Amino acid sequence: MRARNGGAVWRKVPRALALAGLLAFCAPVCAQAAWTVVTADSTGVSRASTPEGALDSLSARGFLTARLDSTRADTAFVWAGPRARIESLRLVGGAALSDPMADWQSREGGVFDLRALREDLHRTASRYARLGRVEARLVPDLQIAAGGREVAIVVRVDEGPEAEVVGVELVGARSPSRAFASRRVGLTEPTPPSQIDLGQVRRRLDATGLYLEVGQPTLARAEDGGLLLQVPVVEAPPGAFDVVLGYLPPTGEGGGSVVGNGRVDLRNLFGGGRAASASLERTPGLASAVSVAVSDPFLLGSPLGVGLAFEGASRDSTLARQRVAVSLRYALDPTLDLVATLAGEAVRPGTYGATLVDGRPRVRRTDDVLVGVGIAFARLDRPRTPRRGIALDVLAEQGRRGGDGLGTGPGSRRRLTVRGRIFVPTVAQQGLVFGADATVTQQQAGLDGLIDEGDLIRLGGAASFRGYDEDQFLARSALRALAEYRVRFDDASYVFAFTDAGGFDRPAGPGAVAERRTLLGYGAGLRVTTALGLATVTYALNPDLGPTRGKVHVGLQVGL
Template sequence: MHARVALRSLVGAVVLVVVALQPPRPADAARVPVEVRGASIASRRIEALFERAPGATDSSTVVLGLARLVHELQESGWLDARARAVARDSASGSPSAAWRIEVAEGRRTRLARVTLETSSREDSIAFAAALDLVTGSWAAPGAIGAALDRALDRVVEQGFPYAELSITSFEWDSIGASLRLSAARGPAVTIERVRVDGLRATRPAFARRLVGALEGAPYRPSRARIGRDRLARSGLFRTVEWAGLEGRGDFTRADLVYKVEEPRYSAAEAALGIQGEGRLVGLADLKLDNLAGTGRALRLAWRSDGPGLQRFHARYAEPLLFGGPLALEGAVTHDLQDTLFTRTDAGLRLTFGLEARRRLELELQDQRVVSRLGAVRSVEAALTGFAIESDVRDDLVEPRRGIRGRIEGSQTFQRERLVDGTRRKTTLATARALLEWHRPLRPRSRAGLALELLGSGRFSARDQLELHDRFPLGGASSLRGFDEQQLRVDRYALSRLEWRLFGSRRGERIALFWDHAFTGTRLPLATGGTRVATRSFDGVGFGLRLPAAAGVVGLDFGLEPGRPLLEGRLHLQLTSLF
């Protein structure tokens, strides 16, 4: 058996070496060999025009190359340029044919005269100022068309969406080219109303505030695009589209129309779990991300990780701060860890929407800790942090495709009171990075993969972090198969891989998962000093999601490899979206 494997490996290596030693394909094989006579274009440029497409024949390549060559000459001012190809057999007897390209460029023509015909003096002045055609330059049809497009865009930007600009004649002779244009601005249009279609939960008045003060103002495409970007940057809508203008029977007034798609904004979640020694744990979480259709967000959460281990969290966010794409968020968290420590965090976060589903965050936080373990009895701290996030998943609740990324960093200044009553100051630096990836295994397949990579690290001027400064790890939201917050570490790298099979109904799926964590924690030595202890942990299991009348019921079972099945961790979850 081993001999067969070695023989197969040897044969594979020989094949790779033979392929690598094959002479490179001649450069001429990628293009048809041609000989061009009478063209003023550089030979290298001409060779590029006759590049052979994959699977194309010589004849089709030459026909396409001739069209490219004539177009290139005309765009350089040779308006009468013509070209033809003559095939001839090669002297070597090769089956491939050589081609002679005969070019007749004619006279090179400059743009001598531009005539603009309008129905009013105002129209003539407006279009003459917008046109950037220069007489005396080479007459190039493509450049002329691009100049007309730019001129029309400039006039439309002045509030004339029905403006027209067209070519009535384009002639040339020995003197030069003569261009005659016909133009009309049409009526100036004022935006009567801004309308956002597709709203179900969001109030129309709030959506118009997001767009900006456009009602009653002259129509400007640039302002309409800014309004679309403001809607997208609010983060309230899955998709945003500017649908254009809709007339109101009067050509001078129109409605500016946008189309949006709303996600489900609110969720209520309840979960119950069984951990080691039969302990019950649970959580309740209420999220209202578009409160009463005003864009405000409210969250109330409670979690119990066992007797004496509880966490309370409250958050409120106010959108459109100062009328811009800014949101101000206030949050309070109280963490009770039995006889170890009690921690209270209160902070403010300013969120700036960069574009749709991309945002920048700045955070200020006040922290207070009362510890019953170690040399520190109480801590007062001030945290300054930032984060940048991009989320392009197709669904925020049940994603099947897309990527989410987030990078965080913070600096914490601490004032500590020790057991002996003395005080000291120290600093902490925290870094965190998250990458979440979802992809179906095949197009239109109900099976897919989900991968989450998370890395966090905390660094201090001290040799060793206190227990309350370490990261909690373990549980349904991090390392499955372990108790909630079973581990406390200085830094860790976590990967969560899932194979998912989605059902026919929304919210229905089964999953197999494997979680892996690599941790590092600085611990004291008996002889003095410290060392970094590194460990690896794994959790495997399955998950099930089933839609029910009250929402989506979830069941997760995780187990650390090598442990008996009865020592697995079971989590029951109910999520209601509304």
């Protein structure tokens, strides 16, 4: 007769051991106890449902020669006898575990305890299961010798086949998505557990920035019989609201002014890594900008991500500019995406922009259609506040231009946009950040060889050249290099010193002369976690400003 229990199969053993294996670990006998059990050799007094149950319990504890002496009313008198010791303990077979008995309570020379042996076998079976050997069996063969004083144990191991992991399941997520998690870690087809790097699984999930904590993955059975990699997570807030305010000191033409922008980001919508954002920016003068974007990293469970973005800007009565773009992303691996875009850009002159200068308007009415290709690469140790790693985004666009007054028919337009960051730890909680931002534009000029304001980008302020006014410069192409030194207090808080260096060029246009200029900015800042949220303060200067005339920017990020 055999009985299976907890990954182990028990061979035929004496009656006391068999009953102990079957009964001692079922419902507690004390809950139905009706007999008082007294051992003649002072082993103790206990309760049992029957005298036979008392003998079974003693046998399970290693008293293999226990016998019933006599009974009186509801009291049973038993003789426990000597406790058996483990004369030898061996495992036969199995190579997946280097030391399968590393954490066993049962040891050669130790006291034999059937319950402890059962726990040891169950623990080792669980270790095999974590390796994908969920059908592993451990079959103990017990030989009793020396009149019940010694037990020789041989455990035969049948590891069984290695099951395959069919997906990743996030434990603790508010809206878990198995398809999203599996694709994010690169587990897109059944894979043996021995071929999965659990550390890499944790790093790739952490790199999404969607989770505050990512725990140790474990294996569990799926309903279809395969294995699931279960990863405990603590989700980050589902969104954040950012506001950045800047103060521009008084100039010779007027007093100081306040500029700024607000932004709302929603993350991991419906548990699939989807995102949405909206921002509003207020710059000096009667100028403002708005942007809205939505994205899905794995459209319909495929490796193809899709995004839709709208940007609009107006500048008093000079012009209005709009851009609508659709982007597609293909994940080559969790750190590298190929990007393709299709964008439409339109510029409309305002009342002032439509006025003529030397026979041509300050701003032309144009409609561009641009097709772009690029890459997005990110390998960072901490996505929210990285200390080590590289991030690079490159997008090259080319298209056709149409509009009023071009005269020679549609024109061409090319633009290259690059953004890169390198994070290098130094000592203790300190580190360096190096970066570069570049925009290079090439386009067919108008009838008279001039470029107007509608073709140019704006520079200066907190998002580009710190130390200068917001949107102070107009440029066709620009390059900025930056360096920061950070001293951290914790994962999110640090003080930093920075410098920005670069320049831009602008061709002549209606009412404006050509300009090529080098820019330098520098300053310091503080980012700290407060009761309201993550606050950032920077003070920036340039060589033309005195130490008391710097640009101040204050930002606050509040989790939703």
